[in-house]
Amino acid sequence: MMCYHLKICKSEKSKPFILLILRLEIINIQMPRLLLLAILFYLSGFAVNAQDGPKVGLVLSGGGAKGMAHIGVLKVLEEVGIYPDYITGTSMGAVVGGLYACGYSAAQLEEIALTADWDILLANKTLLSNIAIEHKDFYGRYQLNLPIEGFSIGLPKGLIEGQELSEFLIRLTTPVHEINDFDNLPIPFRCIGADIATGDPVVLKSGFLATAIRASMAIPTVFTPVKIDGRLLVDGGLVHNFPVQDVIKMGADIVIGVSVGDSLLNEDQLGSLVDILSQATFIASYKETQRQITYTDYYINPIVKPYTTSSFNSGDSLILRGEQAARMQYDVLKALADSLKQLRTFKPATLPKIDSSFKISSISVEGNKVFSDELIIGKLNIPPGSSLTQVELTSRISAVYGMLNFDRVYYELLHGPQGNTLIVNVKETTPGTAAFNLHFDSENGAGLMVNLTFRNLGLNNTRLLLEADIAETPYFHGNYFLYIGKNQNHAISIGAKYFADEIPSFDFSGTKEFIYKSKLTHFYFNVQNTEFRNSTFGLRVFSDLNTLKPVVGDSLTRLFKKLTYTNFGLRPYFNYNTLNRKALPTHGKRISVSGTVHLYMNGNLTEPTAEFVDIDPNYTLLSFDAEYEQYFPVHPKITLFTSHIIRLTNFKEGKTNISDYYLSGGFKPNFMLSGAFWGADKYEFKLSSFYRGAGGIRYAMFKSLFLTGAVNYLETKYPMAWMGDDFFDIIPATGKDRRLGWFLNVTLNTLVGPLSFGVANEFGRQNFHHYLSLGFNFMNSHQF
Structure with a gap:
């Protein structure tokens, strides 16, 4: 028609x-x-x-x-x-x-x-590499996060704050940051929001463009609302x-x-x-x-x-x-x-040209009521007069968000002849948060992790963290953290950790002889540098209190009825972590180096056997530990990874406590000084000085389904033997100087964490080890 x-x-x-x-x-x-x-x-x-x-x-x-x-x-x-x-x-x-x-x-x-990573942009999370080093261990391992205001736990205003989305829009709109009237854009523009309080449509025609766009797409209960000119706006649709x-x-x-x-x-x-x-x-x-x-x-x-x-x-x-x-x-x-x-000409709009780098002449912070300007500017680490590229500026803004004190951090650049004014606008998070995580694995059983975090409790620029795993192998961690210094680039903290688990003892054939119930409390005082997002160095003063009781083993063969052990020492350390996520990382590396000096050790034995040599209180235990781990993406679906651990100590059998051994074996050991060895029983090897290397490949079969294959190698003789017997006792791993095992795993990334099934075996053994897990436990800050 x-x-x-x-x-x-x-x-x-x-x-x-x-x-x-x-x-x-x-x-x-x-x-x-x-x-x-x-x-x-x-x-x-x-x-x-x-x-x-x-x-x-x-x-x-x-x-x-x-x-x-x-x-x-x-x-x-x-x-x-x-x-x-x-x-x-x-x-x-x-x-x-x-x-x-x-x-x-x-x-x-x-x-x-x-090319945008929509999974990140539309999620209430950011890359682990964007999180401050002092918070990485606690980030992204909880299934439910709820705000605490006053003395009550509430519900969030939306599931997604959209920090990554805000950064994405801010970065793309940088050329027009100084344009507040949308009629002055290359093409005049309007977008629509909805006032959630009145139900009225709101036509957004001025202001900060990135914020206006973010408000227009704030789907209720999914994205948090955006306040503009005193009105709380949600999706205009x-x-x-x-x-x-x-x-x-x-x-x-x-x-x-x-x-x-x-x-x-x-x-x-x-x-x-x-x-x-x-x-x-x-x-x-x-x-x-x-x-x-x-x-x-x-x-x-x-x-x-x-x-x-x-x-x-x-x-x-x-x-x-x-x-x-x-x-x-x-x-x-x-x-x-x-x-x-025939009546007019069309001229395509063009993006206003901007310099490849921005000279920052001054910084202004807006929106903060609790956290100081000094803390925020210190984390930005942008000296006046510095020139930054867009990527560098976005990285500095991410460092502020990575402190986890803010729900959202965004910025504006106001261009001027003498440089640019950087306006950093923050939305502070609630004074407290409660986080919960249900987890299970076939080695450690089921548990409920609870994390309570309170900010600025008692002093400004502080964090009080209380974390507990209510589980068959219980765990507790309390920590009070305070930023200090002119630019708030250093910190002191005090805390305590509690571990409890059963530690088996194996003979040379791999048969369990004893099982000890170990309860370890680790007290510490820490001084560290916090200037850099992905690295830190510091000094820890610590003291351990450990009790050990045999729970399996008859009275004729057990070595003692009870051991109470205490020590005191110093540990300088350096940590570096650029892994992009906890579960199934695809790129980045993790480095940890530390040295430990036990200045004091004391043990109290109840009913020791005649063969058992008492702990030497005058013995000074020294140790050096280094870990290296890296992930290499070689294809969108394929990631290679490698990890290495070396521990050198002057450990002498009979002069130290069993808790000074490094416990190796199993898929997810979770004692304080422990690590995996695929193909062995949990805690099967009690090691003094050793090297462990691992390498493997992970293939993404589908978006959330991954297949991983890996091998690991354990060496207890070299390089220690080359350095001389005067310093090292060569203590084999249950009768062998070296061991080799393999590991095969299928993992499904779910809303509640990774669901994994694995099988492993040590070459030369006939029995296979199987493993099933869901979620994160407290010791696994990342997972292969």
Whole structure:
């Protein structure tokens, strides 16, 4: 069917003109489409200035990941030669539209969408390498995190704060940071939010662009709301998902609208509670969208099923869907472009040029009430006059967020002739948090980890941490941490750790002889450097209290009834960690080097046997420990890894306590001084000086399913034997100087942590060791 629509248009700067729109309505099996052919002509001999001809407005709807189809439409519009004069967008339409308004091309937007790590951007987490070294051990291993305010545990305002998403938008909008009026962007722009307190749509036309876009896509209960000008804003799609009239108000004479929204489900399709709740939430917005469609002159509705709002990893397919939908109207769009070019010229918007590095002349901190400017600026570590690249600046901002004292940290750069002013805006987290983690593994049993963290309790710039594992092998850690120094780049802490587990004793054939119940309390005072995010060095003063009781073994063969052991010592150390995540890291390295001097040791034996030699209180135990671990991505699906541990001590049998041995064996040993050896029983080898090396390969069979194969080697003779018997006792690993084992593991990354099943064996043994685990335990800050 063909119909004609006469539209009288008038630009503020131009003389009147008449726009005759020829509407061609074609009905196909799936849905009707309007192919709009615009024919423009002059009336009454008035000439139209090339810059003041009919203005084109572009409207981009919300729709989550489906909004990536907008990029495909933009590619076709650029191809035919149409560049919008105004843009409005909601939610994902605000992201695409806002960046296009900055001057990015469709090709650039496509590259951004396809290379972005959406799993990180849309998660309430950041890379482990972004977390401060003093917090890495506690980050990302809890399934549930709840705020504590006052004396009660509450619920978060949303599951995702979106720090990574905010950084992503801030980085991309850096060239327009100094533009507060969105009319002054390369393409004038508006985005829509919703006031959660009133339900009213809010048109965002000024302010900080990245924050406005983030507010427009703040899906309630998923993303936390964003406060702008005193109003708490959430996703505008709830009330105004397709802002056509808004682009007309901006001055658009011709409106091209692109909507990726689905139609309402019918009664038969509403098969679940989720379906009903979702439709009930957006039904009002759907009706408003249908009304707004009537104001468009050109309407494009990409078919995006079966993709959903969360299909961010299908960006290439969604962009193609948008391109296909626009190409179905290619002839009409091309005719419109050709007609408009007779009345005006189109000039593509370009991204404002900025320097490759920014000279920071001054720093201002906003939003902080509890944590001092000195602490934040000290973590930034940007001396006045420094020049930083975009990547370096983003890294420094991540260092502030990595302190875990803030829910969100974002920045603005205000350009000036003498340099740039860096404005750091922070949203402080609640004074306390409660975190919980259920975990299980076949070696250590089940447990519930509970973490209570309180900030600025007693003193400013402090953290009190109380962590307990209520389990078959219980654990407790209490720590009070205080940043000190002019730039808050040093810290002191005091704390205690408690471990309890059964320690077996094996004979040379690998048969268990005894089982001891060991309870160890480790007290410490620590001084360390915190200037660098991924490395630290310091000195620890410590004292251990250990009790050991035989629980298996008869009275004739046991060595004692009870041992109480205490020591006191010093431990200088250096730690470095750039691993990208705890579970299944794909790149980065971890280095740990320490030296220990036991200045005092004392043991008290109850009913020792005649053969047992008492602990020598005058003996000074020295040890040197070094660990190295690295992951190499050699393919998007393949990661190689290697790890090495060496321990050198002047350990002499009979002069020290069993707790001074390094306990090796099993998959996940969790005593204070212990480590894995695949193919052996848990704690099977009691080692003094040794070297352990491991290497392997991990293959990502699917997005969340991984297959890992590895070997490990244990050496107890060399290099110690080369250094002389005067210093080292060569103590074999249960009768052997060296051992070799292998390990095969399948891991599924789940919402509650890694679910792993593994099998291992030591070469030369017939028995296999099997292993099953879910979640994290307290000793495993990372997992192969």
